[in-house]
Amino acid sequence: MSRVLELTCHPQTPANAIRRVRVELGQSFDGLLLSYFVEGKEALSLAAGAPSERTANLWQTTCFEMFLRPAGARGYHEYNFSPSTQWAAYAFDGYREGMTDLPCPVPPSVERGEETGEPYVVRIHVDLNDIAKGPLRIGLSAVIEEKDGTKSYWALAHPPGKPDFHHPACFALELPAPSAS
Template identity: 35%
Template sequence: MASYELNAFDRFFDVSLVAAVEQISPYTLNVGYWLRDSNQLIEFPPMVAGHPRQDFLWEETCFEIFIGVKGEDYYREINLSPSEAWQAYQFEEYRYPEDMPPQAAYDIDLNQLKKTHYGLSVSVDLTEFMLSNKLKWADLFMGLTAVFKTSKGTHYYAMQHSSPNADFHNKRDWLHVF
């Protein structure tokens, strides 16, 4: 299991976030997000039942996983709300197609999503994505991000920020390799 401290783009230090990744063979990915928000600044969306797919989750507090394929332009984005709603999107290349909301990716499925006392825990099934694209774990790399709506504004957390603006789609910042 690998873990990463995610950093706020605007150097907001009131909230800290650590994410851990665990690959469960053959096609399951588990990610845990541990949050420290001592002053309870984060605004959480209301809970929903049944883990529905919903668009525009990033407009509220949201955790995200980006999955890239070495040597390829296409990638997937998975949005995970503390409300326990989720969505997966497919892109052919950097932010393309430009549809809003983006095109849903039905080759990724949710095993489990749970808001916890420490943050968020998720298990996603990559079987169809990996098999249809003939991928092995070694072909993938990943970025972990989060958007926090707080009483002090919106803050963007990522493994690293190499763009002049917060840009979760920048593959240079997707640091986890399998």
């Protein structure tokens, strides 16, 4: 079963031509399936295709993000996914503390969107077998760069002040533990 979630643009970083960002989220026995849909594709700045490998600083341009925190935990995980198919994954001990590369025995799968048609879609599978066995708090977000250089920040929820996807308020969705079917 999947659900479609609407991301909202942070009020301090309005988009020029991007009209909407949605995420279809599905759970499987081994992880999560995410499809990010961006309307306004003609204005979207997209990184060129590249090998699907761990890469730093993806958030500096168009990047789709997911944050996971096991229920009751202080630490959390951050995943970044580029339209280039590159990805990054980090573990944090607490709010922006103790960042390390998150081991990914099964790397995330990022499927590059089609160059034609609307909306632009990036499809992602993240294996969670080595992450969490119980319920999770999740934050879904996106950094969207337009061809004119405009950057907007989209998320399920935003804290007061400047955009901050790491803030606890952004972990706005609770996911039950995956079923073993």
